[in-house]
Amino acid sequence: MPRVPVASEDERKFIVDGIQSDFRLDGRTSRMYRPVLLATDVVNTANGSCLLKLGGTIVMAGVTFEFTRTSQESPNEGRIEATVDGSGCHSLRIFGRQRHLFTKQISRSLNYILNNPKCFDREQLCVVKGHHCWLVHVDISVLRYEGNLYDACSFAMKAALSETKVPSLQVTHDEETSEVTVDVCDDPFQFGLLNVSNLPVFISVSQVSGIHIVDTTLKEDSVTLARITYGVKDNGNIVYMSKDGGGSLDLLNLRSMSKVASDIGPQMNSLLLDKIHLSKAKQPLWGHVNENLLFDDINFV
Amino acid sequence: MSSYYCVPGDRLCPADSARPGPGTYEKQGCIFASIAGSIKLNLSENELGAVSHNKNTSNNEKPIITVVREEHQLAVPTVGLLAYCKITHVSPRFVRCNMFAINNQPLKSICHGMIKREAIDSNNKDTVECSQKFRPDDIVIARIISLGDSNSYLLSTAEPELGVVAARTSTGETLVPVACCKMRCPKTNIIESRKVAKIQNDFIEETER
Amino acid sequence: MPLDTHSELLKSIDINEFYKLCITSTSKRPDSRSYLDCRPLKCLPNILQNSNGSSMIRLGNTRVICSIKCQLAKPSLKSPSCGYIQPLVLLPRTQAYTSFGRRTQIINNNAVLSQTLLDIILKSNMLHLDDLCIEQGKWVWCVSCDLFCINNDGNLLDCCLLAIVHALKQTTLYTVKIDSDTGKPLVYTKEKLKLKLYDEPLCCTMFVYDNELIVDPTLNEEQVATTLIHVVLLKNDQICLLNKTGGTIFPTEKFQQCYGLAKQYIHSQRQILEKANDSKTVE
Amino acid sequence: MPDSLSSGQQHMSLVVPGTILTNDTSNFMRGHGTYLDSTKTKLKSSVAGCILKVDRLLCVEPKHMRYIGEVGHVIIGRILKVDQTRWIVDTNSRLDSYLPLAAVVLPGGEHRRRIDDDERNMRQYLKEGDLVSAEIQIVHQDGTLSLQTRNLRYGKLSEGILVQVKSSLVKKTKNHFHSLPCGATVIRGCNGYIWICPPTAATASNEQEHHTGGYVRSIETISLDERKTITRLSNCIQILNRYSIPIYDTSIMNIYSASLDYEINQSIEPKIMDILAKQTLATQENIGTYE
């Protein structure tokens, strides 16, 4: 929760009244998301990248690969870790000292769903069982924060991973001297893709005076009593759940909130997939990244 | 009387049969305990069960229900309470001090207080000189008049009963009060000027409470 | 007990005044002890499951947990046949939140206490570092004694030393054989053998308050005390360490008195330790 | 933004840092946003913006910048902190601004003594997070602003929406308090904070201000229609800001009337925003310039 005042008492009253009459500050209804804009493959240096706008919240995700040895406890799995960095974002300053805790919390949540075998199978990152695997970094940097960073980050992560090009390798296994040699094949147009069909998206449901709203803006956060962030798969199953906001909930609210999440989750999931397809189709139109066009809406879908 | 005990969150009684006192809070038309301790009802020996009968009593004759812990109470600086403090720094406009006890309950960690010049003495406010009223390391009783800003609480000694209760000379002799604004060193009869607290019995009761 | 508000107030105003008043009025200490009797002592062996040996010492309100962990290490080049022993005292972090000492101060106290304990252990040769050697120049045991103070109410050195001795008595080591061709150690967790102890140094701390010797100071008393005296005795009542921090000058015959006090004080300690061990063996 | 050039400011020429403004340094004085190069012969601009020429003084006024206050500006600020004798206010300017207790008309009349317990009760009048409309009284050397709300038009703001826009889009005019025909009141703060509130509340508070300066909270809740107008206005103003179209009551009304063909929650979708912006620009071309 923000550390400097965001809205005065009367403003809060205004917001709450609006939510109770199902008419929010920007005219949305309680179950409506702000428009999602997506542009994929925006950074040459990353294997996969995307720029995602959720209303005023803008995040950029980049996926890079690193070649390492497998760990002892899981010999035939690769490793993947997400980090959210808000240090470049001016509008996150309202969190004051807590700013880093906030981004760290989000990256923690993202890592939970990445390391959950039911959401993402890390065996596809294994190159040689027990020897070599990929260490995948998903770096998400927050460019602008206007609420609901959890969802934006999860959308961006899924979009970036779904169009990530896995460098293809040739593994030659020598029998007598049980040596494994791995070399990257130099053809840039030869690559594999990751399977992220099970990867969930975050749906944060906030409770404001008994009404459950999604995709809260910064000002709406200042009247939020409690918020639960759900990780929802495309089949509506819930794979992650954590609460913040410093309020408490009774069981009825809890139930209805999880219902809301599992209803909206699949919708957002499919919407995101459509966007990903569209932007993939659109990429040839404007070729590779072109910084001064980057933030122009015509490049987004 | 056999006392009832409760833990925080225990429902004590409906809100219309009593008034919430210290250690309790009211929510959803009921009074709950907010600390662990024994339940006390003032102005009526009758037990909890009996209270719920006289529902239709008007507010002022409702008993106040409180929860108390004999062996350990928590001292929180609140406006209107009396604080023991030790003067740390004297400047022309104000006096800084450390509160170490509130209503005779020692604080676990000291709080910073400030007595403004105009809050030192009730009579002839404008001619007050801080250095003539307090000296560093004096022990002073003062009343908390405001939570002040983020740095310090605001205190006042503008009552005859408030002011210095114990002071020493630079040589470490304990001064004895001789008048409302004078203290004398017993060894070398030097008179030092202080804002002396006039100790009265009823006032002592107040601090004891 | 009903708290006497005025003495409490005085305590919070000026601890020295308070103490003087208490001593002069009733020639007893604030917790109604006489000068020469110490607080109730309790010893619990083997309270931790994750360590080779452990103990908890409770002296009045002071509680110390000692955990002995034995790990494998490479010996230093100076002394290839000697193992390591590393006592480490951790004062309660909670002290950093009260007026008692800032953080750096606490860290320094940790260092001082740990060093003193190390000296005592080595000088009193209660255990020989050669016993900790598995294979010369290759593998030795590193015995790390973590002393974790749950609550510090004075007289920490006595407690820590008690705790270490008590825990080391419990300590068992795995038998280790060295694989001849790979040089890797092979650890047999089933077969354990006790750590050999050759002596049991124990400490008695006392302090002087206007020419009175007072035993087993509490935290407040350590503040008002003008000088602190530590006497560490071995089993055969030989002095292993005698330490007097500055403060008052002090006639030599006083030291005889100290020695006498320490003797009886430590005897009682030993008895309690023995009892604790026996009771544990009975279980 | 694509349309920033066609935003009715063609008569001012835009420059980027390092552009040579003039070669004869004798006849021109160096103003804000300009510097003399090492040879002391050329006057160059140090910021990107439009040239401002006040007879011999050459200034360059940056397009995007934090608000730089001038005496007499009507601004809107948010209370950050309550200090001993003053409120610390955020006014989107480089440094925090101050609203001294003496510069506020307190409930119960003009000039009253008993300053000491006013100091104690400052939080009752304005506390952290509250919004005030005020006028800049002094601009200090370092750029710190001190405000005043002595005039009864100013004071605490009650229910409504605050929209933050680029301060360069709000120009000082005679009137900054517009009660628009569509049934809402808009206060255009020169610091880029724009306040939209229902007319009822505004007038009510106006009446109150004659006694209290708006320190009494209005009780009546806002009807849904009023709320809709306010929301539509706030969305429209955000579009104006996004396409950096200068914000006057006329431009606001233009885009508002244009937006009426769409649902309110459509007006946050990029395509619709684009269309609306284009339409308003077109209408303004027809009407002509603003001043």
Next chain:
Amino acid sequence: MLSNTNCGWVDGPEELFDPLQFAVDLEMTDKSSDNGVRDVNSLKNDDRVFISKGLITKANGSSYVELGLTKITCSIYGPHETTTDESYSKCLLDTSIKFSPFSRPKRIDPLRITYENSNEMDDTEEAELCSMLEECLLPCILLHKYPKSQIDIIIDIIQEDNEANLLSAIVLSTTVALIDACIELYDTVVAKSLKIDSNLLTVCYMPNLAQVSSLFFDGELTTNELDKYVDECIKQCHILHKAICKVIIDDLKNKDQESKQTKIA
């Protein structure tokens, strides 16, 4: 951060090896240290609770809790004065959780135990526990009763049994300590974790107000299954709550009797 010399010895070994990693006969020890296996039935037999109060004398309130084999001390400081402007109307919480060097089968390097508060090192496991704990406590403390002040909650994990009941034990100890510190609470909050195969659910619950103050889930379930899990957790919470109340009230009774006797004497 403490440097090596600060810690009392200078010539320590560069590297330490856990003997168990060379063990040749490790089957049973391995099992015992592995958590996932025992947790299935842990929700029956791990409920052995031991609670004691007020053992840390300098603190306002403190507690020592054993839940199963997990041993935890908690001490409360404050509410004491703080100078941050954020806390003018409400009270701030500052939690700091640390693992003792011997809390885990593998020794934790004590050099990591600093005397700073937890905000500096913010990506450790301790930090995560801290944020969970704060989330769970915020709804149940009457923060507005302690303006411009701060409550420090310091927790030392002496021994960890399994991750499933760690948070539950932490919350339990904190509640008892808060009660001992006489800080006003809306309710005595209790927490319970269920770990059934790969699903880990933790619920912090306030029984009297029937409010969930915090919850965490990792795994995969449909909403209906999830609701069932939550119900089960809450049932467990009620049992735990009874236990606490009994302990606290007995403790109060004893204290009063003592004080009466002293009055008579």
